[in-house]
Amino acid sequence: MHWYEIKLGGKGYTNSGLSQVCRPDRVSDIAKYLEQVGKNGVIARGSGSSYADQTVNADGAVMMSGRLDCIRSFDEKTGELICEPGVTLKTITEIFAPRGFMLSVVSGSGQHTLGAAIAANMVGQNAHKRMSLAKYVNWIDVVLADGEIVRASHTENEELFKAVVGGQGLIGFIALISVTLLKRPEENVLVERRRINNLNDLMEALKSARKNADFCSVWLDTSAPADSVGRSILTTASFTKEPCGEPLFSLPKIKWHLPHFALYLASLPVFKNLRYRLSGSISKKVEPYESFLYLSDKVKVLSQKGVYQLRISFSEAEGPQAIRRILTELSQTRISACRAFLVLTKEDTLSYLGSALRGYTISLDFIRRRGLEDFLKHLIMVAGEHNGCVSLQNDALLEPRHLFVMYKNLEKFIKVRETYDPQRKFDSDFGRRLFLKEKKNEQ
Amino acid sequence: MNNKRTWVVLGGTDIIGRCFAREVAKAGNDVILLGKSRDDLMLTADDLRARYPEVDVVTMELDTSNLDSFSKTVEQCEAAAKNIISVFSALETVYTQKECGKDLGKIKNMFQINYFSQVYFLSAIAPVLQKQACGEIIVLGSTAGEYGMPDNYAFGSTKAALHVWLQGFQAQMAQNHISVTTVKADDWDTVGERKTALFQKPLDPRACAEACLYYAQKGEKIRYFPWYSALTVPFRRYLPYLNKQFKK
Numbered sequence: 026m027h028w029y030e031i032k033l034g035g036k037g038y039t040n041s042g043l044s045q046v047c048r049p050d051r052v053s054d055i056a057k058y059l060e061q062v063g064k065n066g067v068i069a070r071g072s073g074s075s076y077a078d079q080t081v082n083a084d085g086a087v088m089m090s091g092r093l094d095c096i097r098s099f100d101e102k103t104g105e106l107i108c109e110p111g112v113t114l115k116t117i118t119e120i121f122a123p124r125g126f127m128l129s130v131v132s133g134s135g136q137h138t139l140g141a142a143i144a145a146n147m148v149g150q151n152a153h154k155r156m157s158l159a160k161y162v163n164w165i166d167v168v169l170a171d172g173e174i175v176r177a178s179h180t181e182n183e184e185l186f187k188a189v190v191g192g193q194g195l196i197g198f199i200a201l202i203s204v205t206l207l208k209r210p211e212e213n214v215l216v217e218r219r220r221i222n223n224l225n226d227l228m229e230a231l232k233s234a235r236k237n238a239d240f241c242s243v244w245l246d247t248s249a250p251a252d253s254v255g256r257s258i259l260t261t262a263s264f265t266k267e268p269c270g271e272p273l274f275s276l277p278k279i280k281w282h283l284p285h286f287a288l289y290l291a292s293l294p295v296f297k298n299l300r301y302r303l304s305g306s307i308s309k310k311v312e313p314y315e316s317f318l319y320l321s322d323k324v325k326v327l328s329q330k331g332v333y334q335l336r337i338s339f340s341e342a343e344g345p346q347a348i349r350r351i352l353t354e355l356s357q358t359r360i361s362a363c364r365a366f367l368v369l370t371k372e373d374t375l376s377y378l379g380s381a382l383r384g385y386t387i388s389l390d391f392i393r394r395r396g397l398e399d400f401l402k403h404l405i406m407v408a409g410e411h412n413g414c415v416s417l418q419n420d421a422l423l424e425p426r427h428l429f430v431m432y433k434n435l436e437k438f439i440k441v442r443e444t445y446d447p448q449r450k451f452d453s454d455f456g457r458r459l460f461l462k463e464k465k466n467e468q
Numbered sequence: 469m470n471n472k473r474t475w476v477v478l479g480g481t482d483i484i485g486r487c488f489a490r491e492v493a494k495a496g497n498d499v500i501l502l503g504k505s506r507d508d509l510m511l512t513a514d515d516l517r518a519r520y521p522e523v524d525v526v527t528m529e530l531d532t533s534n535l536d537s538f539s540k541t542v543e544q545c546e547a548a549a550k551n552i553i554s555v556f557s558a559l560e561t562v563y564t565q566k567e568c569g570k571d572l573g574k575i576k577n578m579f580q581i582n583y584f585s586q587v588y589f590l591s592a593i594a595p596v597l598q599k600q601a602c603g604e605i606i607v608l609g610s611t612a613g614e615y616g617m618p619d620n621y622a623f624g625s626t627k628a629a630l631h632v633w634l635q636g637f638q639a640q641m642a643q644n645h646i647s648v649t650t651v652k653a654d655d656w657d658t659v660g661e662r663k664t665a666l667f668q669k670p671l672d673p674r675a676c677a678e679a680c681l682y683y684a685q686k687g688e689k690i691r692y693f694p695w696y697s698a699l700t701v702p703f704r705r706y707l708p709y710l711n712k713q714f715k716k
Contacts, residue, residue: 027564050483051508092483092673095511096518120519 026057033087037076037332039393039421040454042083050092052109052200056172059198059450062086066452069194071141072113074134076334077421078454079145079193085452088198090140096120097201104206105163110140110199115319117206122315126206129161131240135319140199145418146191146376148386150240150262153369158204159190159376166201170450174200179375187434188441191376193417195456196445211264214239214317218308220301224255224352228345231259231385235369239263240317245365246301247355247389248294254352257367258304262317269311283326288392292363331393332363335401336386336416337408338370344385347411351387351404360400364390377438380416380431398422417455425459473603474498474549478530478589479558481508484608484653487677488556489516495681498524500545504532524550532559532585542592552600555593556680557586558608568622575622582626587633594637598644604684605641607634609652611697615705638689647687651680654697 027047034041047058059067065085072091073080080087094111104126106117115135117128130142132149143165148157155161164178167189175197177186189196221227227243234241238261249256290296339347348367355362366388373379380386389404391397401422408415414431415423428435439460442449449456475492479485480501489499493516503509509527516525526548531537545553561581563574590605597603612620613627631650638648653676676693683691692698 027562051511095486095515097511097514099518 026054026061028061028086031087033070033073033081035075035077035079035081035421036073037334037419037421038329039076039331039333040078040081042078042081042085042454044082044085044087046087046089048089048092052093052166052168055088055168055198055200056174058086058088059168059170059172062450066450066456068451068453068456069110069140069144069198071111071138071144072136074137074141075145076332076419078458079418080141080453081455082453090138090198093140093200094138099206104208105203106206107201107203108139110138110143110202112139113137114139114142115322118315118318121206122209125209127209127314128158129155129205129207130158131318133319133321135322139202139204143190143199143202144192144194146373146379146381147418148368148370148373148381150242150368152381152386153235153241153371154239156371157191157373157375157379157381159373159379161205161207162190163203163205165189165199165203167197168200169197170446170448184437184441185445187375187377188438188445191378191380191417192438193378193455194453195451195460196442197451209264209314211266212314213265213267213269213311214262214314215265215267216260216262216310216312216317218304219259219261220304220306221255221257221259223253224345224349227255227257227259231369234259234261237261237263241369243367244300245352245362245367245387246297247352247362247365248297248359249301249352249356251353251356254349254356256301258301264314265311267311269313283324285326285330288326288332288363292361292392294361297361333391333393333397333401333421334388334419335391335404335422336380336388336419337404337413338380338382338386338416339384339408339411339413340382341384343411343413347408347413348385348387350407350411351389354404354407355389358400360391360397362389362391364388377434377441378417378432380414380418382414386416417459423459428459472497472551473554474500474524474551476500476502476545476549476553476555476593477558478502478556478586479560479608480512480527481505482558482560483673484676485556485558486512486515487673488558488606488680490519491674491677491681492556493520493523493525496520496523498526498549498551500526500528500548502528502530502541502545504530530585530589532581535584535588538585538589538592542589542596545593546596552603553593553596554604554606554684555590555597556606556608557590559585559589560608560610562620562623565619565622578623578626579629582623583629583633586630590637594641597641597646601644601646603646605646605648606680606684607648607650608680609634609650611652611654611692611701614652614701647684647689649680649684649688650690651676651683651693652690652697652701653693654701 028045031046032043067086068082070080070087070089090111093109095109097107099106130149146157240262244258246256368386370381370386372383373381477485477489481503513525513527568574610627612624613631634650641648679693
């Protein structure tokens with residue numbers, strides 16, 4: 026059992042800290058490591074895909090789950106997969122997609138570990154159909170602060186389950202997971218890409234996509250002029266029996282490692298305009314299901330200068346108005362996001378800290394620069410005014426006062442935390458940012 | 469390697485052994501897992517069966533404290549194997565120099581597992597492979613065996629001894645067309661109590677396992693993982709000397 030002193034950061038490089046790091050090889054080792062945890066507690070870390078301080082624990086301990094990657098069993102009849110938390114989504118797809126199974130949630134990246142996906146209550150491109158991953162989790166074994174392993178599910182220790190799912194690792198360490206994989210209807214998907222001129226047209230298109238498409242995501246042009254706010258490319262996909270055509274030629278499958286400059290390029294209005302213009306007004310393509318997934322893994326940007334992600338959920342009623350306001354402000358202030366996406370979501374009541382509402386979730390990535398934090402805090406205020414909910418998954422700027430407004434079940438979460446981890450053995454920079462102040466205020 | 473193999477994986481319960489077993493099972497080869505703990509062996513075996521149901525997985529306990537029992541284990545492996553036998557050895561235990569200083573028995577334990585167990589087992593299975601007149605042996609070494617560092621020289625010495633033994637063993641086995649590949653892994657897991665990690669990302673066990681298999685297929689004798697360690701190791705080896713010269 027070894028500890029290493031390593032500087033760890035979030036994916037966005039906005040937060041980092043020197044931590045004592047351990048990598049348990051077996052589930053039984055977790056409790057032994059927990060005994061050795063000292064000041065500032067410990068936080069679980071999967072692949073480190075969170076943008077900000079969710080898995081950063083400066084002057085504390087970090088427990089990496091990557092080596093807990095054994096699959097315990099798989100039932101072909103029911104689709105029940107029992108595995109350890111370090112198994113990545115990509116691994117599950119690689120192994121079980123050829124056997125006709127799929128994960129209930131399809132995210133942009135397959136590098137996320139299953140444990141982290143549950144702790145962050147991940148939603149994906151099919152969130153309007155399947156809600157979040159938590160719905161398909163049968164049970165989880167959680168290692169609590171005292172080393173005891175407790176099983177939690179929708180029916181057993183329900184409060185603990187709702188707090189751990191989406192709880193960003195602040196309640197306990199997820200040691201074992203039972204999740205149901207869905208039968209994949211067909212091998213191929215029909216991917217349709219449409220260029221959309223403005224927000225009104227987009228909302229109309231999304232209404233039909235919500236009913237008909239299995240997967241849906243929208244690339245937004247955040248630098249579009251005021252008269253065409255909401256200019257975008259809508260990508261929908263549905264399972265199809267049609268065979269996929271053989272391409273005339275195919276490029277070698279390599280992962281592109283791009284420099285930080287590529288992010289600046291992506292945020293330039295010229296580039297966005299070009300991307301919008303170059304995409305055809307409508308295009309259809311039949312692709313194998315596996316190649317349609319995890320598109321963001323194909324490119325890796327080597328940047329340590331800092332990227333913020335703001336992900337906000339709005340209800341169906343408030344969504345169009347709120348999104349219009351955000352996009353208009355982005356256009357007027359000329360603060361361009363290097364990446365802007367919109368997905369449809371279904372209401373998520375399974376997690377105390379679940380952010381998804383039945384409506385829309387907009388995700389904006391910004392390169393760190395002077396004055397940006399104030400602007401993002403302003404956007405958080407705008408979200409609050411429209412009854413939106415900022416996702417905790419990649420957030421770096423939320424304050425405790427926002428939490429009470431945005432998360433109705435926050436008190437239940439705090440109560441569960443007080444019950445199962447009163448000493449706050451599971452803690453992180455994120456936990457201290459959002460919950461320490463709240464505790465002091467209460468006192 | 470055109471024919472199907474039965475890979476005997478020593479240390480099949482540790483992360484590299486487990487990843488290697490997955491790699492070879494993915495290619496359709498059968499696996500015999502050897503390890504210390506029965507529970508861990510079953511865990512790895514269940515994992516392989518869930519991932520690749522068509523692959524035949526056998527588990528056998530290996531008592532590294534009883535070297536004489538290895539010949540019997542080899543017999544069992546030979547009986548269980550349905551294909552050409554190949555061997556991957558990742559038996560390893562690591563203690564920092566500080567831990568060794570407190571308890572010298574730990575140095576003995578490291579030599580027992582990192583050196584004697586592997587040497588005895590490979591010597592015991594060598595006749596089986598020679599009889600086949602084909603097959604591969606891959607042994608996981610370490611860059612710690614290349615030069616002594618203040619924080620892990622006891623561990624490094626066990627690996628250095630193994631590297632030297634493998635050089636001779638490789639020449640002997642080559643006469644029977646059996647390739648012996650030593651992969652020297654460079655990982656912060658083995659660096660003891662170094663305060664700052666040069667590379668923040670730890671070694672990717674899956675990539676290491678892939679590399680081991682690739683090097684064995686190529687018939688390489690000695691390779692480093694990651695590959696650039698071949699360049700950095702000589703530099704690191706002579707760094708104290710250079711530092712001394714600068715101070716002069």
